[in-house]
Amino acid sequence: MKKTAFLIIILATLMNLQAKTQQADSADVYMITCAPGNTSYTIYGHTAIRIAIRGTEFDMAYNWGIFDFSTPNFVYRFAKGKLDYLLGAYPYERFLQEYISEGRSVWSQKLNLTTAEKEKLFELINENLKPENRKYRYDFFFDNCATRVRDIVMAAASDTIIVPAKEEKQSYRQLIDPYQKVLPWLDFGADMLLGLQSDLKASVSGEMFLPIFLRDNFANAIIVHDKEQEPLAGPAEIVVDMPSPPAAAKAWMPQTVLWLLFLFVVLVTFVFKKPGLVKATDFILYLIYSVLALVLVFTNIFSEHDALHLNLLFLGINFIIPILFVMLITRSKAVKMSRLAFAISTLWLPVSLIAGQGINPALIPLVLTIMVRLFSHCRFSKEL
Secondary structure (H helix, E strand, O other): OOOOOOOOOEOOOOOOHHHHHHHHHHEEEEEEEEOOOOOOOOOOOEEEEEEEEOOOOOEEEEEEEEOOOOOOOHHHHHHHOOOEEEEEEEEHHHHHHHHHHOOOOEEEEEEOOOHHHHHHHHHHHHHHHOOOOOEEEOEOOOEOHHHHHHHHHHHHOOOOEEOOOOOOOOEHHHHHHHHHOOOHHHHHHHHHHOOHHHHOEOOOOHHHHOHHHHHHHHHHOEEEEOOEEEEOEOOOEEEEOOOOOOOOOOOOHHHHHHHHHHHHHHHHHHHHOOHHHHHHHHHHHHHHHHHHHHHHHHHHHHOOOHHHOOOOHHHHOOOHHHHHHHHHHHOOOOHHHHHHHHHHHHHHHHHHHHHOOOOOOOHHHHHHHHHHHHHHOOOOOOOO
16 A cells, blocks of 8 residues: 555654653644555555654654565565565655655544553554564455554554444445556456455455545544543544546446457357467467466465455366367367366356356456357367
8 A cells, every 4th residue: 555665664763662652641643544546556545653742853654554566576475465564664744745746645633542542552563663573464455554553543542442333334345446446457457356255245344444444434433531432533634635536537448358359259250260360369368368267276275365265257267278278289179178168167157146256347258258269169069
């Protein structure tokens, strides 16, 4: 949710909060929420904590969203679920400047914590800042910059925090969908890789993995102090006001491209029937779908991201396709294998609908395209 090209840890200007616990009664604690951006790692927004001590120059941002693009095997580690994020602390003004430069709005909410709760919060942050604790294993839905802020604030509260329940709950997939519309191909890719875990209904606490939901839920939350109910957070005040990014003008692009591909394959298969064109089409399609099938095997079985498991798309683009690609290259007879792959692919849509897995509309032509070529190799009108 927040990217930096280098790891900001503790700057020379940072004073240890342990030296400030005695000044907790002079400290103001804020939750900072940053609007979504237009790049893949910013579209969901960002959350941080700000601590300012009145009468001093101490004004720091605590950011659990730091990662490093130069990490060896960055993409693989992210897909495998082994990418580490970490907590960094740096001056609040520097934090703001990054979002001003990116053209993203920023909101601030003052948290209604007692002096004892602030001291507890300081202790928890100090513990988190230790070199052995600074890193954490990132999980998009369950352990990210927003959930870290949610959890540390709730852990610091001496009494109960009450967040109003909601009558209608959305799945994790439904929650992230509006944010991804600004990048249609990312939206398509995410829906292609997310499994049934992402279709579970999120609780009120669960939906706070998204910074905007954390902001709004904290604004409506109640904290109990000495048996008296008080607001947990003040209203979200605008610190940086930027225009909202324009709506995506090409949200239709994935569907259009894939339906055109489907139409082309149908024409090649049933109208043109030119051997050279058919062979070239088969080679390209089976190669692409073999890669997709192997990616789905990897995300379903080997990734540590729970949200990628139990992805029923592995039926539509199944593991037999890479075998058929090898048989295609070696010119081996593949009628039985094609029939098996085709039969498995036909199960994808009904099984997904019954199981309740969300389906991006662009996935339908994606699966139908390979089914057309599988069907052509089944030779149902001929004997084996």
